[in-house]
Amino acid sequence: MRDGLRVKPYARLTEEQIRRVHAASMLILEDPGVLVGHEEAAGLFNRGGARVKRTATPGLWAVSIPRGMVERALSTAPQVVRLGARDPAHALLLDGRDPCIHFGSGSESNFILDLETSTWVCKDDPAREGIFPTFKKKRGTVADLCRAAHLAENLEHLDFFIRPINIQDEEITEQNKDVNKFFACLDNTSKHVMAGLTDVEQLDHVLHMAEIVAGGRQALQENPVISFITCVVKSPLELVSEATERLLRFCRRRIPVVISSSPQGGSTAPIEELGMVSQINAEILSAVVLSQLAAEGAPVIYGSVPVRARMDNLHDMYGAPEFNQYNIDCVQMARFYGLPCYSTAGVADAKVPGIQSTVEKTLSHLFMAHSGAHLIHYAFGLLEETQTFSLEQAILDNLHIGLVKMICQEPQVNDEAVDRSLAVIRKVMASSIRLFARYTRRKLHAGELFIAYPFEGDSSADTTLLRVKEELERIDSLPAKPLPAEIRERIFREVPGLLERLRQGGATSAYTG
Amino acid sequence: MRKSLAQGIAAGRILVEAISGGMEIVGRKFEQGEYYIPDMLASAEAVGVAMEILAPHLTAAANLKPKGKFILATVEKDQHDIGKNIVGIMLKGAGFQLVDLGVNVPACRIADAIEREGADFVGLSALLDTTMRYMGHTIEELKRRQLRSRVKVLIGGAPTSPEFAREIGADAHCKDAFAAVETANRLAEGRF
């Protein structure tokens, strides 16, 4: 089991404010209720006690959900969800009432940023030259995904893996995308793998692959090496057909699933905090109700990804201060219901690594860690509002998340600490040079101290990115930990659609290919 | 608007001085960073409503050229519509007649609508790499039904690009709603 970090959660909302948000969400669920674009789901709601009416649009129902149905669903949705891993040492235990944080990657950026370095000569003084980074955007491939998963395996603070890059090779089709992306992930990291499904008809193939990896159907139930994300909700307040179908199937197969909603304050949800949070909370709860109607006790995770709309183009925005406000509130709501929470931090609106990206990322890494969310996704390498992924940025994010985790550590205040501190202070005061340096040695050599920023530059220029590039090269050269040969063979025999070039296994073969 | 008409102010003058003049001010304020997209959408919506009231009062002499009918859709298997909706509001505000088919619209329904409505333009939106290809399918469908030469095809959405537009044989790629209005205006000039 991988230990998460237990934090003392920062409470932005008071108890009384949490109750108000809850009450507002209950009123929203009754009126206007939610739109449901899935016939079977509309039927389930109806039988469960909701008021269901046809709308003018064929295939779309208006569903008004009474408070009692929500309470019933919350009483059967499990408080504890276990996410397994290829290497059981990386399994995660999520307890809705226990604010224990884990950081992961995400999501499906279409572009990857290549960092190139070149030597530049100063025009004004040709005797001066320097090496500077430049960036090139290119479309993501299977090889990039393998490389990202291999990096993830080696990033200390990455607790679970969501494909950060969309695979867009020539040979990838809607039908073979799911098996290839899951295989690329599972073959290159032994941590928990989470993803959405592109084609719901591939579910059996993907689950079969996971069963082979876990060691059988029962073994997969006990050690779910994969889990799913589904954006059931299209804000405002609509459960869309395809994603609802996915939710029903995931729940019936009892595979953990993140029920995610991502409204944008100012375009698909109110911009005001209370309006946004009551709406997204109602949206997620409506899908939690559906999950429990479909399969009582199905493991679901409260997936809140509220963002702000950017006012000059209505794009989604992650660096806005409101982003943190919305997200912290949602984590508090999930905890109020005792559901494990999937939240968000670390996306930069900035297009390349630099000052802007660092500020944007650090603020949300810090606040969302303090919020006590169980799964903090999007946390590694994302730039340009999730549209671009950078491996170098992921390395920086790993470092910064490590710092954030240190800040969140519980204070050690007990009798022993008091005695020890008093003793040291008295000794130092009694000495001639009154310096504490020699008394740092215990902590220093126990590896508990922050030493220095590992990618520190010199005084002539900011060389951090150059050093990060070297670190990436080092990590790339670390040996892969592919799936055992007999498991890979079996997967290739029994799961259709895998690219032949993934057969060799190991990140290196794939990304040199 | 109704008050001005009741006072006997000519519809053509209202159009030029109030509406076009107002939109110019709004556009300038946007460029100067004083106004934002919500302001632009509100103005475009106001113009849309004003034009409906004004239309019956405008005579041919008022030099109001019809800009044409614009069909807008998010392609098959794609639910994303924030961008498409912004484009729609802005086009309507710019004087195009808009028919919005919504999201997840298969190629054949788009072709049906073009035929039914006698559209001059079709705008396709896609936000997923997997659904982009349905833009190409839609154009193929238009060719198959001999509709392609009747309409100008504009495409947009984050994963698309000018190269992609060329590849699938669309007339233009637009990076945002402003580009959409500009391009549609340009193409409309050429048509009438």
Ligand code: B12
């Ligand atoms: C909001 C959003 C959603 C919302 C959609 C809400 C809605 N009402 O549209 C929801 C939550 C429903 C959603 C769902 C999903 N999404 Co989504 N989504 C986004 C997000 C965050 C923003 C898109 C957006 O609205 N941008 C703002 C608008 C204003 O910009 P725009 O769309 O580009 O439009 C402008 C221009 O492009 C242009 N334009 C656009 N269309 C047109 C059309 C014409 C004719 C013209 C001329 C111009 C034009 O003008 C517009 C205005 O300026 C993007 C990430 C991103 N940053 O792009 C992901 C993103 C597009 N989604 C993604 C994914 C993966 C999904 C899901 C598959 C998630 C899942 N795991 O279930 C589902 C798919 C559902 C489906 N079948 O379509 C990925 C796509 C990756 C890929 N494969 O290509 C992205 C890139 C996020 C990511 N990095 O992972 N999503």
